[in-house]
Amino acid sequence: MSDYRSTVSSIPLLQAGLNYLEAYVRERLDVYFGRKPAFQLPHSPAFEGNSLLSSFVIGNNLSAEEFVVVMLALVPHLSPALLTNCLGAYLPQGGDFVEFGGVKGTNSRGILPTGETALFILAGDNLRQRVELQKLFGRTHLFAQQRILKLENLKSGEPTLSGRLLIDPDFLSNLLYQTSFLEAFSAEFPAELLTTQLEWADLVLNPTTMRQIRELETWIRYNDVLLYEWGMQRQLKPGYRALFHGPPGTGKTLTASLLGKFTNRPVFRVDLSAVVSKYIGETEKNLANLFDKAENKHWILFFDEADAVFSKRTNVKDAHDKYANQEAAYLLQRVEAYAGIVILASNFKQNIDEAFLRRFQSVIYFPMPGISERLQLWQKAFPEQVILEETIQLSQIAGKYDLSGSNIMNIVQYCCLQTLAAGARTITLENLLKGVDREYHKEGKML
Structure with a gap:
């Protein structure tokens, strides 16, 4: 109900x-x-x-011209016929009105405002005012710096101001629904939202690893105080960079998901296979688009299998080596400038370039669980609906078989499915050992 009331309270000002x-x-x-x-x-x-729009206008001391541009960018989402109706009173027979700008969309039947539309409304044909007002779309204006709105990117040679006026999806979502907009996986945004139903209590790590994770949590809670209240923003770079390294199945992805869940920050796992391109310049373009969307959103970016880009740079022997090194250098630059959290995950720390490691605040090792951790994992893994056969001694199983957390969950899933198929509720030692054998066999190990 609170979200509904908040939305309703913003309607009068929007109108x-x-x-x-x-x-x-x-x-x-x-x-x-x-x-x-x-x-x-x-x-x-x-x-x-206390609506977001009112706070935004007052907090940034917007001018009348700036407020008009914001409302103009909102028009396609709130009142798509507004501009068409206005023009209809002056051009009842229709026809082109070049000075007014605007374009037609693929599906939208209303006028989609462009930069030209904004300048005409604000300045008419006054050239001095038109030139002065173009600063509203510059990189140093608060619209660009706070990612509020921008002009659509056009093909080379097209006038910049003929681009559509685009409102930021996150700003729009907050304005209308009091909630953040979360990007969906696409060619333009090759990252998926990570979520989990597990809690911190379900995470089993060795004490050293857990202590380092708590340090990352501390940064999330107190970084703004350190930078802005204690004045350290001049000496410290924004953001936090961490490397999670260790064997597969040891909790790297789950830890990133839980960090996001309990700090109320979306976690996006970046698909590097969709980012890295064989075409010169495309990888940098994809990375720029990704970081531009994430800027000022407080997202956690999780680069799984980060070796694909962050691997050791090579001596330049050919053009491929040259551009691979350029891609790595560009990614490092964007990671360092990102004000949020970037987590890289790799199975092997030695594959990561040392120049990258020196720029990370944390390098956290996720080892294979020891006997005590494996016992905790076994104890937490089985659902309450099943009973373990008396011959199953989890302490012995934990001590005998060297398994990761994901291995153990695969075994539990296998045992539960076999039990359901048999119409029973008791997990047998026979099925459990079959499950262990299956996991060992997958990894080329012998019992």
């Missing part, structure tokens, strides 16, 4: 903002078509309450 934009557009058209001698600034909405 007032749309009314203000419409009045602004009609005032500009009145002047342009000679119905009025001069432009009169419409009456501004009252920015009150």
Whole structure:
């Protein structure tokens, strides 16, 4: 209910903002078509309450022009017919109105505003004002720095301002629904959201590894205080970089998922196979797109099998080596500049370039679980609905068989399925040992 009430409370200001934009557009058209001698600034909405839009306007001391641009970027999502209706009053027969800008979408039937639309509404044909107002779309403006809105990227040679005015999906989602927008896996965003139903109590790590994970947790909780209240932002780089290394199945991915879950930060596992391209420049382009989307979102980026990009750089023997090294250097640059958490996972620390390791705050080893950890894993693994046969002594099983956490879960799954198929509820020692043998066989080991 709280989310619903928050959304409802923002509706009056959004409606007032749309009314203000419409009045602004009609005032500009009145002047342009000679119905009025001069432009009169419409009456501004009252920015009150605790909605995100009100806080954003007041907190950033937005000018009337900046507020118009924000509302213009919101129009396709809130009132897609607004611009069409405004123009219809002045051009009842239709026709092109080049000065107004705007484009048609593939499915949308309304006018999608462009940078040209914004400049016409704000400045009409006043060249000095048009040039001055282009700073609203520059890299140093708060719209770009805070990832609020931008102009669509166009093919080379197209006027920049003919690009559509695009609102940031996360800003829009927060504005409308009081929740963050989470990217879906796609060619443009090759990363999947990691979630887990497990809790910290379900995670079994050796004490040294767990202590280092707690240090990472401490950074998440207190980093803003250290940087901004204690004034260390001048000496310290933003963000936190960690390497998780160790054999497969030892908890690296689960740990990253739990860090996100209990710090309320989305964790995205980056698919490096979709990022790395054989075409020159494409890998850097893919990485730039990924980090641009993640910027200012407080996401945790988890690079699994990071050896694909972060491996030791080679002596340049051919063009392939040269560009591979360039890709690694570019990724390192983006990782260092990222203000959130970047976690690299690798099975082998020695595969990672030492130049990268020196820039990490933590290098955390996830070893194969020892006997005490294996016993905890066995004890936590079986569901409450089953009974273990009396001949099963988990302490003996833990001491005898060298297995990872994922190995143990595979065995438990096998045993449970065999038990269900037999119409029983008792896990037998025979099935458990068959499960162990299956895992050993998969990894080329002998019992």
